[in-house]
Each structure stands twice: as structure tokens, then as C-alpha cells.
Amino acid sequence: MSQTGQVQTQPKASSRTSIEDALNADVWDVDESPHIEVDTDKCATCETRPCLSFCPAHAFALLGERMLYSYEGCLECGTCRVLCPKEAITWKYPLSGRGVQYRF
Amino acid sequence: MTGAVPSQKFDVVVVGGGPAGLSCSYTLAKKGLRVAVVERGRTPGTKNLFGGRVYSSPLEKVYGNFRKEAPIERWVKHEKISVVADDGALSLDYDSNGSTSFTAYLPKLVAWMASKAEAEGAVIVSDVRVDDVTMDGHRAVGISAGGDRLNADVVVLAEGVNRLLCERMKVVPPLSANQVALGVRQVVRLGSDKINERFGLAGDEGLAWFFLGRPSDYLPGGAFLYTNSSTVSVGLVLYLKQGIQMPDNEVYDILEKFRSSPPLDQLLAGGSLVEYGSHLIPEAGLKMMPDRLYGDGYVIVGDAAGLVLNLGYTVRGVDFAVHSGFLAAEVISDAYSSKNLGAASLATYEQKLNQSFVVKEMRRHSAIQKMMQKRHIFEAYPRILVDAARRLYEFDEVSPKLLEAGRLSMKGRRSTIGVLSDLLALSRGP
Numbered sequence: 372m373s374q375t376g377q378v379q380t381q382p383k384a385s386s387r388t389s390i391e392d393a394l395n396a397d398v399w400d401v402d403e404s405p406h407i408e409v410d411t412d413k414c415a416t417c418e419t420r421p422c423l424s425f426c427p428a429h430a431f432a433l434l435g436e437r438m439l440y441s442y443e444g445c446l447e448c449g450t451c452r453v454l455c456p457k458e459a460i461t462w463k464y465p466l467s468g469r470g471v472q473y474r475f
Numbered sequence: 476m477t478g479a480v481p482s483q484k485f486d487v488v489v490v491g492g493g494p495a496g497l498s499c500s501y502t503l504a505k506k507g508l509r510v511a512v513v514e515r516g517r518t519p520g521t522k523n524l525f526g527g528r529v530y531s532s533p534l535e536k537v538y539g540n541f542r543k544e545a546p547i548e549r550w551v552k553h554e555k556i557s558v559v560a561d562d563g564a565l566s567l568d569y570d571s572n573g574s575t576s577f578t579a580y581l582p583k584l585v586a587w588m589a590s591k592a593e594a595e596g597a598v599i600v601s602d603v604r605v606d607d608v609t610m611d612g613h614r615a616v617g618i619s620a621g622g623d624r625l626n627a628d629v630v631v632l633a634e635g636v637n638r639l640l641c642e643r644m645k646v647v648p649p650l651s652a653n654q655v656a657l658g659v660r661q662v663v664r665l666g667s668d669k670i671n672e673r674f675g676l677a678g679d680e681g682l683a684w685f686f687l688g689r690p691s692d693y694l695p696g697g698a699f700l701y702t703n704s705s706t707v708s709v710g711l712v713l714y715l716k717q718g719i720q721m722p723d724n725e726v727y728d729i730l731e732k733f734r735s736s737p738p739l740d741q742l743l744a745g746g747s748l749v750e751y752g753s754h755l756i757p758e759a760g761l762k763m764m765p766d767r768l769y770g771d772g773y774v775i776v777g778d779a780a781g782l783v784l785n786l787g788y789t790v791r792g793v794d795f796a797v798h799s800g801f802l803a804a805e806v807i808s809d810a811y812s813s814k815n816l817g818a819a820s821l822a823t824y825e826q827k828l829n830q831s832f833v834v835k836e837m838r839r840h841s842a843i844q845k846m847m848q849k850r851h852i853f854e855a856y857p858r859i860l861v862d863a864a865r866r867l868y869e870f871d872e873v874s875p876k877l878l879e880a881g882r883l884s885m886k887g888r889r890s891t892i893g894v895l896s897d898l899l900a901l902s903r904g905p
Contacts, residue, residue, distance in 0.1 A: 386735040386740055386744075387735050388661075388735075388748055390727050392748070393661065393727070393748060393751035394751060396748045396749055396750055396751055397750055397751060397752070421719045424721070424723070424725045424726065425715070425718065425719065425725075425726055426726075427726050427727055427730075427753035428753070429725070429727065446752055446753040446754075448657065448753040448754050448755050449636070449650070450657050450715065450753070450755060452637070452650070453650050453651065453655060453715060453755070454652055454715060454719060462637075463604075463639070464515050464522075464637075464639075465515075465604075466621070467602050467604075468515065468516050468517030468518075468521065468602040470522075472516075472517065472521045473520070473521055473522065473523060473524050473581075473582050473750065474521075474580070474749075474750060475580045475582065475662040475703075475706065475708070475750045
């Protein structure tokens with residue numbers, strides 16, 4: 372019924388998949404116009420920026436002090452909308468069935 | 476809206492072609508009502524994502540020949556839960572011959588449900604994002620999308636966890652971090668032979684495996700693995716409220732660390748990643764439910780109503796969604812017969828849902844739902860349990876007594892009073 376097992380903790384770096392490769396495994400039909408809009412002026416005043424670590428698609432990145440975002444690889448989970456402490460994100464679903472196409 | 480859609484009014488318009496919306500549409504169409512389902516995805520299912528397991532009974536109640544017809548990957552015959560710490564893991568296995576739950580690809584299951592609804596006469600309008608619920612005073616009278624309108628006597632809000640329309644109607648407050656968890660998932664193709672060999676499965680037996688502790692970086696939540704026919708779904712659930720307190724880790728990084736570490740690195744070796752996705756999960760239990768699940772001319776079903784139960788060792792959502800859609804359809808159909816579609820009449824849906832296993836289950840397990848959000852549970856207990864196991868299994872000459880091992884492992888991690896209060900909280904009823 373029960374068992375114990377030793378788990379080694381050192382992950383093999385070689386078997387890691389980059390976020391880019393992970394997103395490339397998906398099927399996409401990218402919209403020409405963004406379904407997310409970010410008021411990046413508000414990001415400049417944000418201290419915590421949870422979007423940076425919590426967006427599972429790494430759609431947010433800092434260039435110096437400037438917040439950059441891309442909607443193209445968005446997985447449409449809505450996490451950024453919920454977490455943004457500055458309410459800087461206008462978040463809608465893409466039109467016309469565009470965006471990520473889940474198969475599994 | 477596409478030209479194929481008849482311009483006249485529908486009896487019911489369902490927003491969202493997922494498990495809740497489609498079981499509702501199928502049931503309504505079967506009862507002879509004119510139903511339109513408006514789905515934002517290219518086809519129903521393409522925007523659906525979940526962990527990987529469905530409890531079948533509620534679906535069998537709606538779809539007669541479910542077991543034979545539905546796209547089932549594997550029936551779950553093996554359950555496993557592992558509590559993982561830095562230096563070891565303690566696991567519990569359960570094997571049975573039962574078949575109450577199965578693994579599935581949600582896009583395929585949803586596509587199948589859509590075909591069933593269509594066969595009964597429901598009209599599925601895909602590729603269309605609903606912008607607003609059209610109101611006449613306090614009464615919902617249809618929906619609008621891209622300037623087009625579709626009128627109906629009843630609107631079923633089955634829009635999922637990001638309930639943007641419900642928010643705009645002000646029937647729920649904006650979604651907050653303490654109401655949801657983030658689920659991220661990879662699907663790895665391995666081939667059925669390798670899956671059976673490596674996970675100790677025979678034929679089309681399925682495995683559902685939960686992990687607590689280190690896999691989620693000791694944050695509230697956990698990790699999961701489900702075996703499909705030829706792929707494995709592996710993922711992570713993190714409660715957002717507690718997650719945002721995490722220092723530097725990134726969600727994707729935690730997932731990758733988990734997937735590329737023992738034992739998964741060996742179990743999934745040679746596999747190829749075929750999909751990566753993420754989805755929010757309603758996790759606040761009854762607290763996420765709208766104050767009212769109905770109003771004049773509308774009802775709220777599925778994830779939009781917050782109907783998910785995460786017990787740590789199992790998660791239920793699709794079956795709750797299907798049953799809520801089914802109950803909504805029954806009530807709407809009755810209301811139609813009595814020609815009264817006002818709030819008072821649709822209130823029966825909420826009463827029926829409250830009396831059903833869905834809300835009863837959520838009430839019964841509300842204590843564990845609360846515990847699932849507590850950070851110390853995920854920080855202390857995996858380490859305590861694994862350390863206790865280490866003391867019991869690894870010794871030179873003298874081995875500790877069972878309770879002694881427990882007491883020694885608690886030291887510096889959780890006080891006796893703390894453990895007792897956790898047990899008390901867990902055993903507390905609603």
C-alpha cells in the first residue's frame with residue numbers, strides 16, 4: 372500500500388525545456404490586434420510586479436525600468452488581470468477564435 | 476455573427492461551449508427548446524484546459540451511452556499521492572478495479588459534447604466572442620457580439636472562470652487573487668507501451684498522481700500527473716494569493732524543475748512535449764459563488780459559478796460543471812412550460828444546485844478547502860512527514876518508536892498545539 376522512495380533533488384539541466392520551446396509546441400493562430408492592453412506608465416510605479424514571475428507564458432518583461440509585454444504567446448489564463456496591483460491591464464479574450472488552440 | 480445563424484429569437488442562448496454550457500444545451504435541445512451556444516473558440520474545446528481527470532457519474536446521467544461513445548483516454552485504476560521534501564518522498568498508493576473516473580483531453584471531450592448537442596438540434600455558433608449580455612431593465616434578453624445581437628428568453632452564463640460578463644453585469648465582484656489558483660500543464664507524448672511499462676499499468680489502466688510539498692516549491696497548491704493513452708499530462712497548481720508572496724521563482728521554472736527532477740525525469744525520459752497551457756481554477760469554494768446564481772432571464776453555471784472542489788488528493792470541476800448545466804436546463808425547461816422565466820422561477824436552479832451533490836460536496840469539504848490555502852501546511856508538513864519516514868526507515872542500530880519519530884520531526888517545524896489545531900480545523904464541519 373505505501374512505500375517510500377529517495378528522491379534526488381538535482382534536476383538535470385539538459386532535460387529542461389525553455390519557455391520558448393514550450394510555447395512553440397502549441398498551435399497558434401495569432402490575432403493581428405492585441406487582446407491585452409497594458410498601461411505601462413502604471414507599471415513604472417509598481418513595486419511588486421507579480422506579472423513578471425506569474426505569467427506562465429513570460430509575456431511580461433522589464434527593459435530597464437520599462438515594462439514590455441507581448442500578447443502573441445498569451446495562454447489566455449487571465450492571471451495577469453487578477454494579480455495586477457495597479458489595474459493596468461485591459462484584458463479581453465481574442466476575437467474570432469484567434470490565439471492559442473488547445474488540443475490535449 | 477455568421478450568416479448561418481437564423482435571425483429570429485432563440486428560447487435560450489448559452490454563452491460558452493464548455494462542459495457546463497454544452498450539457499445545458501444538450502439537455503435543453505433534447506427537451507425541444509431552441510438553443511444557441513455562442514463559443515469564442517474556433518470550435519468548441521479549443522479554449523478548454525484542465526488537469527486531466529473527470530468523474531463520470533454526472534456525465535452518465537446526462538449522456539445515456541457515455542461510456543461507449545465518449546472520448547475516454549484511460550479509466551483511473553491507480554491513485555497515488557506523494558509528499559515530497561528536499562531529501563525524500565513518502566507515497567501512498569491505491570489500486571482498484573473501479574472505474575468512477577477517467578482521464579481525457581478536455582478539447583476532445585468538449586467537442587464530443589458539442590456534437591451531441593448539435594445532434595439534438597442545438598445551434599453552435601463558434602468563433603464569436605460575446606461582448607455583452609443585453610438587458611431590458613433588470614432582465615437579460617440576449618447577447619451582443621461585435622455589434623450583432625442575438626435575442627433569447629433566457630441567457631445561460633457558462634463563460635468559465637474569467638467571468639467577464641458576470642463582472643460587467645455586476646452580479647459578481649472582480650475576480651481576486653484569493654479566489655483562484657493558477658494551473659500550468661505540459662502534455663508529453665511517450666507512447667502507450669512506455670507509459671504502461673514505466674508507470675506499472677496494464678492495458679488501458681490509468682494513473683492519477685498528486686504531489687504535495689517541494690513540487691510546488693512548498694507553496695499552497697501541488698503538482699499532478701495523469702496518464703492518457705499515449706501521453707502524460709503533468710502540471711502544477713498554485714494558489715495565487717500565497718503565490719505572489721514567493722520571492723524570485725517563476726511559475727514556469729517551478730513546473731520545469733518538477734518535471735525535470737526525479738522521479739519524473741526518468742519516467743518521462745525520451746518523451747516529447749506536445750502542448751503547454753495554463754488556466755485559472757476557482758478555488759475559493761462557496762466563497763466564489765455569486766450571491767445569486769440566477770436573475771431575471773439568466774442563470775450562471777460551471778466555473779463561472781465557482782463550482783470546483785480541490786481536496787489535495789483529488790480535484791473535481793468538469794463533473795460539477797456538467798451537473799450544474801443539466802440542472803439549469805431542467806429548471807429552464809420547467810419555467811418555459813409554465814411560461815414564467817422571471818427570477819423567482821429561475822431561483823429553483825439555485826435551490827436544486829444547493830440540494831445536489833455539487834454544493835453539498837463543497838459544503839462538506841469546506842474545512843479542507845480552507846486548509847488548502849494555508850501556507851504553513853505546505854511548508855511544514857511535507858518536511859515533517861518525510862523526516863519522520865526517514866527516522867523510521869533509516870537507522871544504524873536503534874530505531875525510534877512511531878510517535879517518537881513524529882515528535883522529533885515536528886521539532887522546529889510545527890508545535891504540538893499547532894498540529895492539534897490543524898487537525899481540529901480539518902475535522903471541523905461546515
